[in-house]
Amino acid sequence: MASRLGAVEGLVVLGLVLLVATTAVPTASVVDFDARGGGSTVAAASAPNGPKSVDDVRLVAVGERGDRLWPFTSRDRSFDSLTLPVNLVVEGNPARVRSLLLYSRDATWDETNESWQQASAEQAPTDEVDAPWGAATGADRFTFVDTADSGGLWIAESMQLHDGTYFGSRIHLRLYGGGAPDDSWTAIQAHRDYWDWFRLRHTVTSLAGPQHVVERDLLRQPTVVDVRRERFANGGIIDADGWVSVVELGPPQLSTLPKEDLRRPATVESATDRGDAAARADPERDAAASALGPPTTTAAGVGNALSILAVVFVGVGGLAALFTRRDGMDMGVVVERLRWSRLADYRFQRGVALFVALAALPLLVRSAALGFESVVPNHPKVVAGLLYPVFAAAPVVLAVRLPRGYRPELWFGVAFVGYGVGLVADFASIQVAVVPVEIVLHRFAVLVALGALAVVGQRRFESSSPRRTALSAAVCLWVLLLAWPLFLGV
Structure with a gap:
């Protein structure tokens, strides 16, 4: 004993x-190296010599007006509470980006914030768009922008979108708008997460996969004229590699093409290149659709249920046969054997x-x-x-x-x-x-x-x-x- x-x-x-x-397990370092091989000045979430200022972090240029963006998000208006890296930048305002994601022909994004304005020149919702939209909530995250007009300032997300469920698994986007009306841009932080009951919050599992999903969705838009990768040197967290997708949009009128023209790729890329790029992201989207979409009753599901029932009946019949005499059915013997078996x-x-x-x-x-x-x-x-x-x-x-x-x-x-x-x-x-x-x-x-x-x-x-x-x-x-x-x- x-x-x-x-x-x-x-x-x-x-x-x-x-x-x-678990306390000794090192967390993922945020330090990355730029294309020239030098170390970036972005350190881990806490600085050894006190709180960081704008002079202690690395800013990257976005837009044509020379705006400079801190390519991370933060829990508070402070560089010391860094969370995740920005992994997409779209040359357009958040309302337009939202319209492109929501009203695409296979859009599945859900809105997690009601604060948005309709982009009047973009494609309106059609009957072909089968995407249930509902308001939800998400934690506030901030990023820092240094502009020539207003100087440095902290901005909150303009809106949030997600593909999936809050208490399940999802791809979650936070959109941050900046720039002037004639030169606006949207920084996107995209990640995959799931609800963890032990932590009572979401746990992030991937950054690269959601980045590819958003790339694929935008590549299929006729108003997108270019998608390229630029080195922001903000990798090192989970699977982020420091390369950010930069999406260039054409005039809004391109999105009002006839339906038969929506299938045509933009002229700046060949159809093969655009199709290959979309195909590379398809496995991630397919996985997201099966993992994040609501359960549906299909013929395959009904067949599986019937198969399970058949196995149960066969098992019960086999169990009854073991306790039944060869010369006939004697339920009294079956009950007696069950009474003295381990099951009782x-x-x-x-x-x-x-x-x-x-x-x-x-x-x-x-x-x-x-x-x-x-x-x-x-x-x-x-x-x-x-x-x-x-x-x-x-x-x-x-x-x-x-x-x-x-x-x-x-x-x-x-x-x-x-x-x-x-x-x-x-x-x-x-x-x-x-x-x-x-x-x-x-x-x-x-x-x-x-x-x-x-x-x-x-x-x-x-x-x-x-x-x-x-x-x-x-x-x-x-x-x-x-x-x-x-x-x-x-």
């Missing part, structure tokens, strides 16, 4: 060590219930959030506030209340594997294939803590004198692991 308890305690200590190790053991039933409940819990919370989002799309904080207590408390209740009998190691394994399967299935449901290593280590520590809770739950009901100290320690460990990503970051 003492050796078993020592093994469990060792696993808990291992989880704590891994948790502490309450310990086995509780083990299966614990595994299935923990495996299904992350998926149920995710599905409920997506369902609420479709009903109240503009109140994500309300939805998160309603579901987070379930996400945080339900695993503890299940792990403490269900274990009965068997050995503690078995319940540790059931809780560890069951919740681990649920977390992996949750990622698979929103098609998230890449997550930061520190998040993987944190989730491993969470699984260890949940396994320890299951062991405590089993001992609590098997022992004549329940150990409240062990239960309190296990619950405190769980609370610590939940608070870690919320307040200290992971």
Whole structure:
């Protein structure tokens, strides 16, 4: 008994060590090198010698009037709270860029901010555009612009667009407008992210893929006359390489061409070049469409459901055949054999219930959030506030209340594997294939803590004198692991 308890305690200590190790995992450096091989002056999020000023960062030229842009976004109006790099610049105002993205023939972008103005000369919505548009919310991010007229100033995003769901996975755009009416430009920060229930915010997984998606969408617009890459030296975060897509737009009248002309590429590029560029981005868009689009009922889906039902019926029939005599059907024998089989053991039933409940819990919370989002799309904080207590408390209740009998190691394994399967299935449901290593280590520590809770739950009901100290320690460990990503970051 003492050796078993020592093994469990060792696993808990291992989880704590891994948790502490997450603090030592180096974050992605923001330092990049420009085309001449020199190091840029953009440092990490915090400067060693105090807060940064405009003289400490690198600005890049945008537009024809000589405006200079800090090619990053920031949580606050400060260079020290850097978040993500700008990866697209379009020579046009945000309203026009919005019109090009929304009213393209295969537009799937959703608006996350209601503050926009219609670009009167752009193509109006048509019946062919099948894109549900609804208002949502997004955190404010800022960038810095140095202009010849007004000097340096911090600007907030003009609007936000997203392709996907807030509580699932999406491609998220923030648009920043600048310049004069006759020489306007729009800086875009594009990234893919997913809603993380442990962090209660979005986790960014890619920058390069969404950049290619927006490129593809704009390449198919007849008013786009040129798309090129320019070195902004703002790479080094996730998969950003420091090369920014610069899109040049022609006169707005080009977008009012007849429908048959919308299929023709712009004259500045050959049809082959434009088609090749769009094809390179198609896999990312196809993945986004399957991962981010709302679930639909198709013939294939119905066929899969029928196949599952058929397998279930065959399995039940096979089970019945095993317990049935060759000379005929004797339900009394079947019932008697089931009564004395492992399926009738309450310990086995509780083990299966614990595994299935923990495996299904992350998926149920995710599905409920997506369902609420479709009903109240503009109140994500309300939805998160309603579901987070379930996400945080339900695993503890299940792990403490269900274990009965068997050995503690078995319940540790059931809780560890069951919740681990649920977390992996949750990622698979929103098609998230890449997550930061520190998040993987944190989730491993969470699984260890949940396994320890299951062991405590089993001992609590098997022992004549329940150990409240062990239960309190296990619950405190769980609370610590939940608070870690919320307040200290992971």
